[in-house]
Amino acid sequence: MMLEIRDVKKSFGGLTVLDGISLDVEKGDVVAILGPSGSGKTTFLRCLNYLETADSGSMTFDGEKFDLHSTGKRDIARLRRKTAFVFQNYNLFLNKTVLQNVTLGLTSGMGMDKKKAEAVALEMLEKVGMADKLQNYPNQLSGGQQQRVAIARAMATNPEIIYFDEPTSALDPELIGEVLAVMRKLAEDGMTMLVVTHEMDFARNVSNKVMFMEGGKVVETAPSKQFFENPEEERVKEFIRKIQNL
Ligand SMILES: Nc1ncnc2c1ncn2[C@@H]1O[C@H](COP(=O)(O)OP(=O)(O)O)[C@@H](O)[C@H]1O
Ligand SMILES: [Mg+2]
Structure with missing residues (x-):
């Protein structure tokens, strides 16, 4: 396993935003992170790169364990050399x-x-x-x-992995395709990617794994095909029914 993320927790004041998120990522995985607005998706990605400090939780990256609550600056710098982040608003x-x-x-x-x-x-x-x-x-x-x-x-x-936080959400509809095409190519070249997205075609056809979050919890993680065709959780079934009726 390239990345083992375990029990990430984060609160802002009294608000629990991440309530124990765990995820396994293999080299070459493209994981689509789905979920309604406010479910903690951005905070989760930011915690993985220490853009936000988790209250607790850990991440094992290439066999090396990182405490997501307290880690030295040098370890953070070393971790970041293996990762990259793509933001919704480009941040150029x-x-x-x-x-x-x-x-x-x-x-x-x-x-x-x-x-x-x-x-x-x-x-x-x-x-x-x-x-x-x-x-x-x-x-x-x-x-x-x-x-x-x-x-x-x-x-x-x-990088060994790229984190994408809604990379196409700020774009006019006619510009989304060119960015998704670049991401698809990257995926086909074997890049490991965690992608927060609302693009269901991408989740279904490019990602190989889906994690659905709500209220700071993982509702279901499954291979993409299974997630869309045969989900286990009632909440995911409801979500799939809704997007099919769009
Ligand atoms: N820096 C912050 N301070 C206080 N609350 C925050 C902060 N960042 C996010 N939140 C809150 O945490 C919750 C989850 O936010 P976020 O991770 O951005 O969700 P998502 O990306 O799934 O929409 C929201 O209720 C949001 O208002
Ligand atoms: Mg977000």
Whole structure:
């Protein structure tokens, strides 16, 4: 098992947001994390990368155990070198070009020399179809193009896993497809991905595993086909009936 996430708990004030989330992830898994708004999906992903500190819980990554409540800065930095995060709102540096957005993590983050970083960045930007916009600034791009740059930036650091938090939710409908196509290709290349999403076609056809959350709990985790065709939990059956009636 590449990633064993165990019993993650998190409260904000008196509000329990994560009430013991566990998940196993194998290398090459694409896990779609589904659930209604407010169910704790974003908080869960953020805890895994220490963007948020869990109250308790652990994660074993490549056999090394990380306490999600208290871990030293160096361990966090080491963990983050194996991971990347793609946000709903892209989080690109607006005062940097497309090329600089991708090279920055390689030069200042990983100490790669500039020439090498630019070569890696170009290769990744080619993969997402953005190599013709190297000198553009984010606000000169569509949302779909910005998100593809953000995905190139995530891929460039050669992570073992990429966390996506609703990567297409901020996009106009006609731009969603180009981002999903890039993610599908990434999945086919064997990248391990945890993807919070409302895109049911992606969950059904690209992800191989689904975790459905509600109220800070896991309702059901199942292989995607089973989740959509033969779920166990009544709550999931109801969810499937609803999306089929859309
Ligand atoms: N920093 C925070 N402070 C207080 N409450 C928060 C914070 N972040 C999230 N929450 C609350 O936690 C709950 C779960 O949020 P979130 O993880 O964003 O859910 P989801 O991504 O599934 O919509 C929500 O009720 C939200 O208002
Ligand atoms: Mg969210």
